[in-house]
Amino acid sequence: GENVEQHPSTLSVQEGDSAVIKCTYSDSASNYFPWYKQELGKRPQLIIDIRSNVGEKKDQRIAVTLNKTAKHFSLHITETQPEDSAVYFCAARGEAGTALIFGKGTTLSVSS
C-alpha cells in the first residue's frame, strides 16, 4: 500500500520568511496529493491540492509542486504570518475510491 514520508517534523521561521515542507510517496499509481492544516483538537482543513497531471499549483501565498518521476511533492508558504503556525500534513491517494494516506506531519512555528 501507499506510504508517505514527510520532512521536517518541526519547522521554525521568522514572520515574513518562506517555509517549505517536503513529502515523498511510494505508490506510483497515486494521483491526488492534498495538503492539510490542522489546529489542536480540530479537523484537518484542506489548504491546497494537486493532481498528477499538473506540476505546480499556486493559491496566493501557498504553492504546491509535484514531481511524479521522483515521487515527491512540496508545500511552499511565502510571507509567513503567525497565524500560519499549525501542524501541516501531506497526503496521497492511489486508486479511485481508496483512502488518503497521511504523512507524519510538520509543526510549523512562525515567530513575530
Next chain:
Amino acid sequence: GAVVSQHPSWVICKSGTSVKIECRSLDFQATTMFWYRQFPKQSLMLMATSNEGSKATYEQGVEKDKFLINHASLTLSTLTVTSAHPEDSSFYICSARPPGPDEQYFGPGTRLTVT
C-alpha cells in the same frame, strides 16, 4: 456544501464498556466513508474503509471485532468501540467522499477517553 458531522464530539467511558460514534454526510451521498484515529501529536492513521451496504475493509493491525463499522445508508456510518480500554483513548475522525471529486471531507472528530 460537503459537510460531514460526527456525534458525539467527545465521550468519556469506563473500561470494558462500548461506545458508538456516528458520522453523517449532511449534503451529499457518500458511498465510501473512512475512519481514522489520531493519537496526541501523531498523524491520522487509517483504520478502515466503509462502503455502503457491504463489510468494511480494515487496515492491518486494526481489530475488526473490536472496532465495529456499519455503513447502513449513503449518509451514515457508525464506529463502535467494543470493550474499550484506556489505550483506545484517541481522537477518531471520519471522512467521506462524494462520487466524482477527489476531495475527502472530514468530520470534526470525536475525542474518546476511556477511564
